[in-house]
Amino acid sequence: MKNFKDKVAVITGGASGFGHEFALISARLGMKLVLADVQQDALDKVRAEFEAQGVPVLAMRCDVSKAEQVQALADATMEKFGAVHLVFNNAGVGSGGLIWENSQADWEWVLGVNLWGVIHGVRIFTPLMLECAKREDGYQGHIVNTASMAGLLNAPTMGVYNVSKHAVVSLSESLYQDLSLVDAPIGASVLCPYFVPTGISQSHRNRPGDMQNTAAPTASQRAAQVMSDKAVSSGKVTAAEVAQRTFDAIREGQFYIYSHPEALGNVRDRMEDIINQHNPGDPYKAAPHIREKLKSVLKG
Numbered sequence: 001m002k003n004f005k006d007k008v009a010v011i012t013g014g015a016s017g018f019g020h021e022f023a024l025i026s027a028r029l030g031m032k033l034v035l036a037d038v039q040q041d042a043l044d045k046v047r048a049e050f051e052a053q054g055v056p057v058l059a060m061r062c063d064v065s066k067a068e069q070v071q072a073l074a075d076a077t078m079e080k081f082g083a084v085h086l087v088f089n090n091a092g093v094g095s096g097g098l099i100w101e102n103s104q105a106d107w108e109w110v111l112g113v114n115l116w117g118v119i120h121g122v123r124i125f126t127p128l129m130l131e132c133a134k135r136e137d138g139y140q141g142h143i144v145n146t147a148s149m150a151g152l153l154n155a156p157t158m159g160v161y162n163v164s165k166h167a168v169v170s171l172s173e174s175l176y177q178d179l180s181l182v183d184a185p186i187g188a189s190v191l192c193p194y195f196v197p198t199g200i201s202q203s204h205r206n207r208p209g210d211m212q213n214t215a216a217p218t219a220s221q222r223a224a225q226v227m228s229d230k231a232v233s234s235g236k237v238t239a240a241e242v243a244q245r246t247f248d249a250i251r252e253g254q255f256y257i258y259s260h261p262e263a264l265g266n267v268r269d270r271m272e273d274i275i276n277q278h279n280p281g282d283p284y285k286a287a288p289h290i291r292e293k294l295k296s297v298l299k300g
């Protein structure tokens with residue numbers, strides 16, 4: 001996709017972090033914005049920010065884990081702007097701890113947002129984009145799904161998140177293959193960031209009341225929270241830089257997008273372990289102090 005001016009961008013999780021940065025670049029490129037989020041105060045703030053700049057914007061409260069709310073988002077987009085060109089299935093949340101200690105609510109919440117959110121986005125917006133392509137001469141579209149390096153690696157105490165993000169990588173590669181098969185004028189990319197300062201480690205701020213845990217957090221869950229707060233807040237690459245790399249990739253039709261390509265050695269090691277039938281290696285090989293810290297916390 002190379003033409004952005006006057007085109008329509010839909011961004012889930014658009015009120016914060018990567019989503020907000022995607023919106024800023026989209027606006028600079030002259031696009032019309034559809035911003036979907038569950039955090040109303042953040043959504044109100046970004047709506048006011050873009051309206052003040054004269055950017056056409058539809059800001060809508062939408063829980064991406066709910067099919068009917070994503071359908072309502074698509075309907076409202078078509079009603080207001082009459083087309084869709086660029087879709088970011090980006091909303092995401094996290095929950096840590098030893099995998100057998102995660103509750104059913106942890107699994108349902110994280111898979112609901114991270115995986116079902118992308119499923120609904122692809123299932124509902126792709127046919128709409130294909131319809132738009134039939135009506136608009138020279139139509140160009142693109143879909144970006146936000147996964148994570150956790151979609152290519154499996155670090156300990158991140159199991160629920162890892163599962164959700166591996167599924168998003170698979171879904172995105174499948175989407176790419178299927179769009180190519182039918183020669184659709186729609187590209188696809190998967191964004192796999194490493195730790196980048198955003199609100200992600202505080203995603204429990206938006207956890208719905210009916211998805212709360214009744215039990216107190218376990219030692220592993222407390223340790224995972226401390227680790228993720230530290231890793232995310234000390235990330236050196238900014239969300240704005242990642243958003244710029246993402247737009248460069250959209251222009252070039254590049255599928256895999258990374259924030260920290262230097263971390264891909266771990267992915268190569270994992271692939272070699274799989275091919276050579278070696279048992280899974282240590283994803284913290286380059287940072288053994290993290291593994292030692294986790295072990296000592298879990299021993300009490």
Ligand SMILES: NC(=O)c1ccc[n+]([C@@H]2O[C@H](COP(=O)([O-])OP(=O)(O)OC[C@H]3O[C@@H](n4cnc5c(N)ncnc54)[C@H](O)[C@@H]3O)[C@@H](O)[C@H]2O)c1
Binds near residue numbers: 016037092196
């Ligand atoms: N920041 C990182 O280090 C990092 C690394 C890898 C992947 N990611 C992924 O990046 C994506 C964006 O997260 P971020 O880092 O910008 O964090 P963020 O918390 O700043 O932004 C996420 C946004 O999603 C919204 N959201 C949460 N639940 C939602 C729901 N049910 N429906 C709609 N919106 C919802 C939040 O309100 C928030 O505005 C996520 O998919 C996340 O998993 C982040």
